[in-house]
Amino acid sequence: MRAGIELGGTKTVVAIGNERGDVLEEIRYPTSDPATTLNRACEWIAARGDPKSIGIAAFGPIVLQKNHEQYGRLLATPKKNWQGASICEPISRTFPKAKLALDTDVNAAALAEARVGAGAGVDDLVYITIGTGIGAGILTEGRLLHGTLHAEFGHLKVPREPNDAFAGICPFHGDCLEGMASGPAIAARWNESADRLPATHPAWELQAWYLAHGVLSLVAIVAPACVVIGGGVAQVEGLHQKIQTQLCRLSAGYFPLVEDKNFIRAPMLGQQAGIIGALILCDL
Amino acid sequence: MRAGIELGGTKTVVAIGNERGDVLEEIRYPTSDPATTLNRACEWIAARGDPKSIGIAAFGPIVLQKNHEQYGRLLATPKKNWQGASICEPISRTFPKAKLALDTDVNAAALAEARVGAGAGVDDLVYITIGTGIGAGILTEGRLLHGTLHAEFGHLKVPREPNDAFAGICPFHGDCLEGMASGPAIAARWNESADRLPATHPAWELQAWYLAHGVLSLVAIVAPACVVIGGGVAQVEGLHQKIQTQLCRLSAGYFPLVEDKNFIRAPMLGQQAGIIGALILCDL
Numbered sequence: 001m002r003a004g005i006e007l008g009g010t011k012t013v014v015a016i017g018n019e020r021g022d023v024l025e026e027i028r029y030p031t032s033d034p035a036t037t038l039n040r041a042c043e044w045i046a047a048r049g050d051p052k053s054i055g056i057a058a059f060g061p062i063v064l065q066k067n068h069e070q071y072g073r074l075l076a077t078p079k080k081n082w083q084g085a086s087i088c089e090p091i092s093r094t095f096p097k098a099k100l101a102l103d104t105d106v107n108a109a110a111l112a113e114a115r116v117g118a119g120a121g122v123d124d125l126v127y128i129t130i131g132t133g134i135g136a137g138i139l140t141e142g143r144l145l146h147g148t149l150h151a152e153f154g155h156l157k158v159p160r161e162p163n164d165a166f167a168g169i170c171p172f173h174g175d176c177l178e179g180m181a182s183g184p185a186i187a188a189r190w191n192e193s194a195d196r197l198p199a200t201h202p203a204w205e206l207q208a209w210y211l212a213h214g215v216l217s218l219v220a221i222v223a224p225a226c227v228v229i230g231g232g233v234a235q236v237e238g239l240h241q242k243i244q245t246q247l248c249r250l251s252a253g254y255f256p257l258v259e260d261k262n263f264i265r266a267p268m269l270g271q272q273a274g275i276i277g278a279l280i281l282c283d284l
Numbered sequence: 285m286r287a288g289i290e291l292g293g294t295k296t297v298v299a300i301g302n303e304r305g306d307v308l309e310e311i312r313y314p315t316s317d318p319a320t321t322l323n324r325a326c327e328w329i330a331a332r333g334d335p336k337s338i339g340i341a342a343f344g345p346i347v348l349q350k351n352h353e354q355y356g357r358l359l360a361t362p363k364k365n366w367q368g369a370s371i372c373e374p375i376s377r378t379f380p381k382a383k384l385a386l387d388t389d390v391n392a393a394a395l396a397e398a399r400v401g402a403g404a405g406v407d408d409l410v411y412i413t414i415g416t417g418i419g420a421g422i423l424t425e426g427r428l429l430h431g432t433l434h435a436e437f438g439h440l441k442v443p444r445e446p447n448d449a450f451a452g453i454c455p456f457h458g459d460c461l462e463g464m465a466s467g468p469a470i471a472a473r474w475n476e477s478a479d480r481l482p483a484t485h486p487a488w489e490l491q492a493w494y495l496a497h498g499v500l501s502l503v504a505i506v507a508p509a510c511v512v513i514g515g516g517v518a519q520v521e522g523l524h525q526k527i528q529t530q531l532c533r534l535s536a537g538y539f540p541l542v543e544d545k546n547f548i549r550a551p552m553l554g555q556q557a558g559i560i561g562a563l564i565l566c567d568l
Contacts, residue, residue, distance in 0.1 A: 065425070124431045138505070140431050141349070147408045147424050147507030148541060155538055156504035157497055159443045172538040213441055217501045220440035221422070223431030254439055254456040257432060
């Protein structure tokens, strides 16, 4: 038996499943303080058996360098009570024999889409999520990328569309990618929530401009075989195709990879990507 | 005994050395056709003993995915005779018992600077070289990054400095990073070779603008502990400090890492980085 925990900013999902990432049984509840939230996960798992492994897909920022003394702890987060909290400690105390694996929620989603989702069989995949913020999970040569922290992809700077006068809404950077293309940025720019803008609205061509530039940076730095773009703001019809078209224009023949018409993909696992990734995290 | 080969577009360096990357003896000669160039390396090494390992730092693009049928072969290159050539084959034929390791010249330089150079002891380091082109080698959690090919960092798009009207010189992209900030780009912009522009010339503040944006993309995607910037165009006094200052302004407090005053560093190994990296490549 293996277990997975998806620890989100607002809700937590706990599941037991198998090595293919199939969820056999799951529970969802609101994320509260660290002790209450993690103890409830442990009790639920323990009532179902003795897991050989537990994978945890968590919100961040978390310290993921294995030799770091703060490994598994949350850094500065606006979420009350969680700053400095250890995610692994209460779990390894309850299940001292289980193999523990921890990663970010977007890295877990990238792994899930690469193993059993939109990029099944691919070892170099980037998963981008666009919602309240913009994040990326990166699988490269079969390993999840962290560096000294983990990708903060949303805050890279991309060129402005030449006729675009919107200042951007990032409190740090104004017009970084997240400041120009996250859900709240779209809402501020058009005075309308993204999910109410029709697929024919000019918002989406502009959205594709910014995302194509962000994807180009990923292509130039980590050279993925495909890029999966999910999240609430990526669900409008035709957006993936628009991004692909703009990306090919930007590449101008230099990156042959991006000309594969399946280079930019919609996710296949939807909201289950995180918990599926958690179930298979321990296999890396 | 271990051997290293740095296969450059114009010259080849072959060395024997030790596990610290010390070069004990070396030979340099012009790179000609594949058979002549690689056989000469093999003969020189064989005359000095039987190497346990041979590391090769090569110009690219080369296929580096170990399970790829074209592994170790050069892809499209303007260099006559080299397109499709296998770099590993003639060497493994001569030394069937030696452990072979192959990577790009910039990745080898990144490894060398991270082990015995400007970032000694660091496991997350990016090495950028600025000369005729702009390239990057990336070490992340102690491993060299490839993805499906390897970083083509020079061709990412960065925002233009608002008052800059220069069109850029990249034949593919015009104003990509390489098109705006490589040695030939500087020469075209100022009608003067980069090495003749004094440290006080406005060229360098503009250069720092473009490089700081390129580095920010790396920070947002691979989160290195430090960035080493070398190559002929990075040797002017004060450039590293200018890049660091602009990078901190761009980060605006979001990426605490870049505020370390040693985040942007000059290389320590100079032109020896590639061959030193070749000597220690097999330890990864």
